[in-house]
Amino acid sequence: xxxxxxxxxxxxxxxxxxxxxxxxxxxxxxxxxxxxxxxxxxxxxxxxxxxxxxxxxxxxxxxxxxxxxxxxxxxxxxxxxxxxxxxxxxxxxxxxxxxxxxxxxxxxxxxxxxxxxxxxxxxxxxxxxxxxxxxxxxxxxxxxxxxxxxxxxxxxxxxxxxxxxxxxxxxxxxxxxxxxxxxxxxxxxxxxxxxxxxxxxxxxxxxxxxxxxxxxxxxxxxxxxxxxxxxxxxxxxxxxxxxxxxxxxxxxxxxxxxxxxxxxxxxxxxxxxxxxxxxxxxxxxxxxxxxxxxxxxxxxxxxxxxxxxxxxxxxxxxxxxxxxxxxxxxxxxxxxxxxxxxxxxxxxxxxxxxxxxxxxxxxxxxxxxxxxxxxxxxxxxxxxxxxxxxxxxxxxxxxxxxxxxxxxxxxxxxxxxxxxxxxxxxxxxxxxxxxxxxxxxxxxxxxxxx
Amino acid sequence: xxxxxxxxxxxxxxxxxxxxxxxxxxxxxxxxxxxxxxxxxxxxxxxxxxxxxxxxxxxxxxxxxxxxxxxxxxxxxxxxxxxxxxxxxxxxxxxxxxxxxxxxxxxxxxxxxxxxxxxxxxxxxxxxxxxxxxxxxxxxxxxxxxxxxxxxxxxxxxxxxxxxxxxxxxxxxxxxxxxxxxxxxxxxxxxxxxxxxxxxxxxxxxxxxxxxxxxxxxxxxxxxxxxxxxxxxxxxxxxxxxxxxxxxxxxxxxxxxxxxxxxxxxxxxxxxxxxxxxxxxxxxxxxxxxxxxxxxxxxxxxxxxxxxxxxxxxxxxxxxxxxxxxxxxxxxxxxxxxxxxxxxxxxxxxxxxxxxxxxxxxxxxxxxxxxxxxxxxxxxxxxxxxxxxxxxxxxxxxxxxxxxxxxxxxxxxxxxxxxxxxxxxxxxxxxxxxxx
Numbered sequence: 025x026x027x028x029x030x031x032x033x034x035x036x037x038x039x040x041x042x043x044x045x046x047x048x049x050x051x052x053x054x055x056x057x058x059x060x061x062x063x064x065x066x067x068x069x070x071x072x073x074x075x076x077x078x079x080x081x082x083x084x085x086x087x088x089x090x091x092x093x094x095x096x097x098x099x100x101x102x103x104x105x106x107x108x109x110x111x112x113x114x115x116x117x118x119x120x121x122x123x124x125x126x127x128x129x130x131x132x133x134x135x136x137x138x139x140x141x142x143x144x145x146x147x148x149x150x151x152x153x154x155x156x157x158x159x160x161x162x163x164x165x166x167x168x169x170x171x172x173x174x175x176x177x178x179x180x181x182x183x184x185x186x187x188x189x190x191x192x193x194x195x196x197x198x199x200x201x202x203x204x205x206x207x208x209x210x211x212x213x214x215x216x217x218x219x220x221x222x223x224x225x226x227x228x229x230x231x232x233x234x235x236x237x238x239x240x241x242x243x244x245x246x247x248x249x250x251x252x253x254x255x256x257x258x259x260x261x262x263x264x265x266x267x268x269x270x271x272x273x274x275x276x277x278x279x280x281x282x283x284x285x286x287x288x289x290x291x292x293x294x295x296x297x298x299x300x301x302x303x304x305x306x307x308x309x310x311x312x313x314x315x316x317x318x319x320x321x322x323x324x325x326x327x328x329x330x331x332x333x334x335x336x337x338x339x340x341x342x343x344x345x346x347x348x349x350x351x352x353x354x355x356x357x358x359x360x361x362x363x364x365x366x367x368x369x370x371x372x373x374x375x376x377x378x379x380x381x382x383x384x385x386x387x388x389x390x391x392x393x394x395x396x397x398x399x400x401x402x403x404x405x406x407x408x409x410x411x412x413x414x415x416x417x418x419x420x421x422x423x424x425x426x427x428x429x430x431x432x433x434x435x436x437x438x439x440x441x442x443x444x445x446x447x448x449x450x451x452x453x454x455x456x457x458x459x460x461x462x463x464x465x466x467x468x469x470x471x472x473x474x
Numbered sequence: 475x476x477x478x479x480x481x482x483x484x485x486x487x488x489x490x491x492x493x494x495x496x497x498x499x500x501x502x503x504x505x506x507x508x509x510x511x512x513x514x515x516x517x518x519x520x521x522x523x524x525x526x527x528x529x530x531x532x533x534x535x536x537x538x539x540x541x542x543x544x545x546x547x548x549x550x551x552x553x554x555x556x557x558x559x560x561x562x563x564x565x566x567x568x569x570x571x572x573x574x575x576x577x578x579x580x581x582x583x584x585x586x587x588x589x590x591x592x593x594x595x596x597x598x599x600x601x602x603x604x605x606x607x608x609x610x611x612x613x614x615x616x617x618x619x620x621x622x623x624x625x626x627x628x629x630x631x632x633x634x635x636x637x638x639x640x641x642x643x644x645x646x647x648x649x650x651x652x653x654x655x656x657x658x659x660x661x662x663x664x665x666x667x668x669x670x671x672x673x674x675x676x677x678x679x680x681x682x683x684x685x686x687x688x689x690x691x692x693x694x695x696x697x698x699x700x701x702x703x704x705x706x707x708x709x710x711x712x713x714x715x716x717x718x719x720x721x722x723x724x725x726x727x728x729x730x731x732x733x734x735x736x737x738x739x740x741x742x743x744x745x746x747x748x749x750x751x752x753x754x755x756x757x758x759x760x761x762x763x764x765x766x767x768x769x770x771x772x773x774x775x776x777x778x779x780x781x782x783x784x785x786x787x788x789x790x791x792x793x794x795x796x797x798x799x800x801x802x803x804x805x806x807x808x809x810x811x812x813x814x815x816x817x818x819x820x821x822x823x824x825x826x827x828x829x830x831x832x833x834x835x836x837x838x839x840x841x842x843x844x845x846x847x848x849x850x851x852x853x854x855x856x857x858x859x860x861x862x863x864x865x866x867x868x869x870x871x872x873x874x875x876x877x878x879x880x881x882x883x884x885x886x887x888x889x890x891x892x893x894x895x896x897x898x899x900x901x902x903x904x905x906x907x908x909x910x
Contacts, residue, residue, distance in 0.1 A: 037544040038544070039553060043580070045579060046508040070506070072848060074845055108770070112761035116831060117479050136842055137481075139482070140838075167804060168777070171727055171802070175727060314561075315548070315551045315552040323608055324604065324608075327606075328607075352611060385556050386556065386559075389557065389576065390558060392507075392509055393558075
């Protein structure tokens with residue numbers, strides 16, 4: 025044990041002050057746009073001898089079932105390699121790659137030992153330029169996907185989210201983000217090949233590499249591997265998401281549910297909007313972190329719920345603030361009452377100074393935490409890049425968070441958190457929850473679709 | 475083509491010391507990012523909770539956030555988050571952890587907060603009743619209101635084990651939770667939450683001398699209480715196959731989980747490690763044995779995964795534990811058929827060995843997974859705290875990729891040969907939720 029005098033602090037048992045704030049330090053990075061249009065961003069974080077990879081390919085307005093199945097079969101073989109050979113070759117350098125889609129983009133994510141970077145990029149290029157969507161493999165993945173969707177449709181969180189998105193977005197592509205089983209079963213391999221040829225193109229794509237790399241050399245490696253990926257993609261921009269249209273609360277029946285899934289959507293603005301920092305702080309004060317009014321109220325005071333949360337969600341076509349809690353069936357009405365109360369309270373009265381400072385510190389601190397791992401940094405950099413931003417946005421956003429006043433936050437709350445602007449859905453045992461909820465707000469009933 | 479890649483290692487420096495009150499401390503400085511991870515791990519978990527008090531270790535974890543000697547209810551959360559940090563706690567079979575990640579200028583605050591609750595939480599009737607409600611909602615979210623709730627971590631142990639500590643439901647029954655008292659909580663704290671039963675680990679942006687002084691200052695006067703003797707949780711291996719099933723009214727598709735006992739992860743580490751590698755040979759990725767056979771070729775399962783320990787933490791669990799395999803089946807899938815195919819593949823592996831490059835590529839991918847888990851300061855702090863607590867060897871974290879890489883084909887074959895049907899415990903989910 026190290027021998028040190030252990031003097032008590034002058035005022036024992038009181039909270040120690042914070043040390044001086046460390047300035048946000050951006051990592052070393054380099055960027056290049058290749059002749060085929062691909063933007064490559066390489067960022068150095070040498071903490072562990074690994075590399076993280078994110079490839080963002082714009083995929084707005086792609087056919088939903090085909091896009092989802094494409095993401096699950098992208099690595100299922102090329103003209104020269106089988107699915108198993110690709111997986112084994114990646115593994116040999118400690119690597120792994122997978123793909124996923126949302127209404128904005130196809131995202132390939134992966135990582136591996138940094139000594140395997142060239143090989144991982146080579147294998148990625150092989151798939152991007154030569155994915156074959158073999159009939160057998162597609163048939164297998166199609167059935168797996170159908171099974172997974174069936175499981176998702178038995179999960180209350182998924183069903184509540186689906187109902188909320190439909191209610192929020194109407195006929196916009198954001199309204200439906202999971203295909204139906206029958207739609208998946210109807211997809212043919214030729215349609216995947218056609219979709220790949222049309223949309224899996226470098227023109228507007230962005231590759232982010234983060235890890236124990238020299239950024240300049242990583243750009244060279246990416247250019248060597250992906251310079252031959254042919255341009256010619258079709259860019260289909262999404263229309264702007266429609267504004268929310270408030271109306272009666274939608275009750276979705278899930279007979280015998282022991283909990284109700286409460287979901288509320290409110291308007292929000294994108295990351296570069298002048299109100300964004302104040303809105304983020306208002307969201308934190310309301311329900312965006314544990315030490316918020318709403319969580320302290322419905323969890324720590326009332327015990328209605330375990331993990332309530334609210335967040336500002338950004339899509340390329342629009343942003344929204346979403347509020348989510350799973351509450352015991354018997355307290356569904358009271359939980360809604362407290363939720364609307366806390367929204368209304370913040371929309372009507374400014375936050376207290378100490379509440380704002382606490383939220384501000386949290387927002388600033390978690391920016392630092394989010395950048396402190398290779399994986400976190402890669403995800404942040406890729407997401408920002410997909411929205412046309414770079415890591416220097418973090419510095420600008422930090423400055424705006426630091427400068428936001430109580431008046432700014434009060435104004436943002438009045439604009440965006442007003443319960444009169446909300447779109448609300450509750451999934452639960454309608455027979456038990458409809459009357460208590462209807463006592464608080466007009467409701468309409470949707471019977472579950474199967 | 476079997477290129478063999480060199481498996482790299484981390485070199486996190488590790489400092490260890492013990493305070494006069496018995497608290498063990500691990501420091502792992504790394505100044506590449508201005509953040510710190512702080513973890514306090516107590517050597518008590520689900521296996522130690524008393525009969526009639528299922529779920530108590532987890533309920534008590536919640537109570538440790540409800541205020542302490544010098545902190546009101548809610549203060550802990552507000553101080554951590556108001557310093558720009560995040561926090562949580564979790565209850566495991568053999569330990570309970572409490573942790574924060576913060577900008578490094580808040581290190582002293584985190585130490586103060588952890589020391590204060592180590593001196594004693596504020597245990598009140600009101601807070602207890604509130605957290606019983608919260609925990610019941612947690613159980614509803616994770617178990618009762620969703621398909622496959624508690625599968626397999628709550629469903630398989632009672633099939634495999636016979637004694638209360640190993641077999642019981644660690645989330646707890648609502649009856650047991652509701653009958654918990656403040657006196658129970660006080661007794662539990664007195665018995666298990668002793669300085670001598672805890673490890674503090676701090677990783678990240680710290681100076682060893684300054685951090686040591688802060689730790690002395692804040693934890694130095696935590697009263698010395700010895701660690702309780704750890705009971706022996708040993709159970710004999712199975713002598714005959716066990717098989718059970720249960721209906722899940724919300725689950726749309728069948729599933730099963732099977733487990734085989736493995737050597738003592740602590741006292742027979744060299745014998746245990748090949749099973750950790752075997753699990754990945756069997757199910758890590760599309761080129762693994764069982765994924766290739768069952769998912770891609772036979773199409774008898776839609777997914778399959780194997781891992782060590784019921785909570786999937788190979789290096790943070792004590793004996794007795796198991797290699798666990800779980801699989802989801804397509805509609806109308808036949809569990810017996812899948813189990814027979816698994817037995818065939820294990821036989822094939824045991825008798826025929828691995829293909830060229832199969833072991834090396836699995837080990838390379840495992841190295842990536844292990845290194846990736848250590849990149850976050852919190853991951854490092856938590857893992858080092860548990861390695862110190864269970865093995866007195868936090869620096870093992872730096873060695874794991876190399877040790878995994880040194881496991882031989884012979885060892886993997888021997889491990890596969892040991893997974894006989896007669897030693898297997900299986901639980902099957904009977905799907906009751908047709909469609910929605």
